[in-house]
Amino acid sequence: MHQVWTWVFEPGLFASAPVRVAAVTGGVVAIVSAVTGVFTVMRGQSFGGHALGDVSAAGGSGALLAGLNPLVGFVGLGIAGAGVMDMIGVRRVRGRDLATGVVLGAAIGLSALFLYLEASSGATTGAPAQILFGSIFTVTSSTIPTVIALSAVALAAIAVAWRPLLLTTVSTDIAAARGTRVRLTGLLFMLALAVSVGLSSLAVGAILSTALLIGPAATALRLTRTVAWAVVAACLIGVGSTWLGILLAYDSYYWGASHQGLPVSFFIVAVIFAGYLLSGLLAARPAARRRPPVAPPAAAPASERVAA
Amino acid sequence: MSAQTAKASTTEVLTVEEVSVSLSGRQILQDVSFAVGAGQFTGLIGPNGAGKTTLLRVILGLQRPSTGTVEVPRTRRGPAVGYVPQKVLLDSDLPMRAKDLVALGIDGNRFGMPLPSKRRSEAVREMLHAVDAELFADARVGNLSGGEQQRVLIAHALISRPQLLLLDEPLANLDLRSGQEIVSLLARLATEQHVAVLLSAHEVNPLLPVMDRVVYLAGGRAASGTTEQVIQADVLTKLYGHHVDVLHVHGRILVVAGAEPGPGADLTAGHAVEVG
Numbered sequence: 001m002h003q004v005w006t007w008v009f010e011p012g013l014f015a016s017a018p019v020r021v022a023a024v025t026g027g028v029v030a031i032v033s034a035v036t037g038v039f040t041v042m043r044g045q046s047f048g049g050h051a052l053g054d055v056s057a058a059g060g061s062g063a064l065l066a067g068l069n070p071l072v073g074f075v076g077l078g079i080a081g082a083g084v085m086d087m088i089g090v091r092r093v094r095g096r097d098l099a100t101g102v103v104l105g106a107a108i109g110l111s112a113l114f115l116y117l118e119a120s121s122g123a124t125t126g127a128p129a130q131i132l133f134g135s136i137f138t139v140t141s142s143t144i145p146t147v148i149a150l151s152a153v154a155l156a157a158i159a160v161a162w163r164p165l166l167l168t169t170v171s172t173d174i175a176a177a178r179g180t181r182v183r184l185t186g187l188l189f190m191l192a193l194a195v196s197v198g199l200s201s202l203a204v205g206a207i208l209s210t211a212l213l214i215g216p217a218a219t220a221l222r223l224t225r226t227v228a229w230a231v232v233a234a235c236l237i238g239v240g241s242t243w244l245g246i247l248l249a250y251d252s253y254y255w256g257a258s259h260q261g262l263p264v265s266f267f268i269v270a271v272i273f274a275g276y277l278l279s280g281l282l283a284a285r286p287a288a289r290r291r292p293p294v295a296p297p298a299a300a301p302a303s304e305r306v307a308a
Numbered sequence: 309m310s311a312q313t314a315k316a317s318t319t320e321v322l323t324v325e326e327v328s329v330s331l332s333g334r335q336i337l338q339d340v341s342f343a344v345g346a347g348q349f350t351g352l353i354g355p356n357g358a359g360k361t362t363l364l365r366v367i368l369g370l371q372r373p374s375t376g377t378v379e380v381p382r383t384r385r386g387p388a389v390g391y392v393p394q395k396v397l398l399d400s401d402l403p404m405r406a407k408d409l410v411a412l413g414i415d416g417n418r419f420g421m422p423l424p425s426k427r428r429s430e431a432v433r434e435m436l437h438a439v440d441a442e443l444f445a446d447a448r449v450g451n452l453s454g455g456e457q458q459r460v461l462i463a464h465a466l467i468s469r470p471q472l473l474l475l476d477e478p479l480a481n482l483d484l485r486s487g488q489e490i491v492s493l494l495a496r497l498a499t500e501q502h503v504a505v506l507l508s509a510h511e512v513n514p515l516l517p518v519m520d521r522v523v524y525l526a527g528g529r530a531a532s533g534t535t536e537q538v539i540q541a542d543v544l545t546k547l548y549g550h551h552v553d554v555l556h557v558h559g560r561i562l563v564v565a566g567a568e569p570g571p572g573a574d575l576t577a578g579h580a581v582e583v584g
Contacts, residue, residue, distance in 0.1 A: 042402060160419050167416035169402070170409065173393045177368040179386035180417035221403055225448065230403045
């Protein structure tokens with residue numbers, strides 16, 4: 001029994017300060033990403049979320065070059081990018097793709113410039129890997145209060161916009177005809193999205209932030225019938241995947257003879273992806289039971305269509 | 309110009325006066341005037357591209373008219389107008405049950421999160437009962453058939469107790485029978501819920517049994533009144549700008565282009581091929 005325990009939780013796991021900081025930061029970030037992610041998936045703005053990840057990458061590498069905490073750049077430029085995307089037409093479906101693509105391209109260009117300058121100045125090594133693919137074990141405990149404060153901002157924005165977000169997801173025309181403040185609702189959502197992508201850039205890297213944003217949400221939406229339960233499930237999946245990823249990354253140090261730990265971001269993303277695949281199997285099977293008793297025969301259960 | 313609005317004995321819940329709309333240089337609506345009385349069932353009839361959707365958007369305040377005015381009933385919380393748009397894409401992935409969508413009709417436009425309340429769920433249940441949609445209250449809206457989604461959207465629009473309900477081509481994507489069910493449901497709701505119904509359609513026949521009045525749109529201009537007043541050869545000929553015949557066949561109305569069927573032929577108000 002003890003052997004199994006030490007095999008799962010390799011020695012020093014709970015004593016390690018970087019692991020504890022990573023568990024707290026990763027957990028908080030996973031919750032924010034999951035909540036925002038559910039609305040991102042429902043609104044069909046996954047591509048926008050990904051583009052904001054690239055904007056965050058530019059911000060993070062710029063901040064590193066300027067000698068600032070990357071988190072400042074991740075979130076700062078992310079919010080600016082969200083503002084630009086909103087301005088150049090993120091509210092129209094057709095304009096949205098274009099705006100997103102243009103902003104994404106510009107952001108990657110900026111990242112290339114900043115990371116080149118950073119590398120040639122020779123101040124730090126491994127900056128590209130840290131910005132793009134993250135390294136949650138390098139987060140210091142002094143960052144935790146900032147992470148929590150930013151998380152509170154993002155969650156508050158979603159909570160305030162909750163009902164109008166759902167109504168505009170159903171139909172912007174109905175929402176506008178009811179006198180909903182559609183523009184303000186969209187802006188609040190973009191703020192939450194920018195902050196949560198910035199935070200997950202810190203946890204799993206700017207490029208992989210999409211995985212933490214979309215993965216748990218997409219999995220949860222397969223398994224639940226209401227928005228509230230989808231949010232709860234996405235949080236559990238996000239936090240679980242993050243912690244399991246951290247555990248696996250820590251353990252990986254002991255796997256080979258060479259004692260080289262593998263990147264934590266890889267494990268987190270791998271667990272999320274495995275969960276998504278698994279949910280496809282889970283959702284396909286009990287569909288008949290989850291269907292309401294008198295549902296019309298013509299209607300195919302959602303899960304079947306998703307799995308198809 | 310509009311046919312004289314006959315006996316306006318009831319109070320009016322909608323007044324459209326001299327409304328014109330041009331979009332990017334094209335005249336969509338020209339001097340459209342009509343009124344809808346409380347609890348009346350009005351059909352907004354016209355061929356595709358006649359400006360029906362634009363007119364509904366003007367009434368909803370989603371589109372500003374170039375000239376003219378629109379008056380709709382208001383409460384402190386905004387216009388007391390319910391709306392069922394033509395295209396609402398309810399994806400089967402959307403984690404929303406029929407009753408969740410109806411509940412959004414109560415206060416979905418307000419900020420903040422909804423708190424679970426007995427009164428809300430009771431109101432939702434009653435509304436779903438009123439539109440005969442209780443049976444699929446717990447089904448995902450994306451999994452319902454077109455007619456069922458239509459009922460849920462009507463419940464969503466009516467739960468805030470509007471005085472006027474606008475529906476944009478609700479019959480367009482329904483089979484004949486579902487369409488008839490929706491029409492008779494709307495006629496019943498107009499009486500039960502004391503709501504005036506303004507429904508756009510390109511076919512007049514499904515509405516004949518229930519319609520109190522008709523607003524006929526063609527070429528951006530409108531004629532309004534009772535069916536007998538409006539759907540007449542001389543009125544429609546003026547509206548279309550070319551000769552039009554109105555035929556009555558077994559209680560159904562066919563609007564057909566006159567003597568020389570040319571490029572102006574319009575059969576949209578009644579399909580001669582349809583067997584009723």
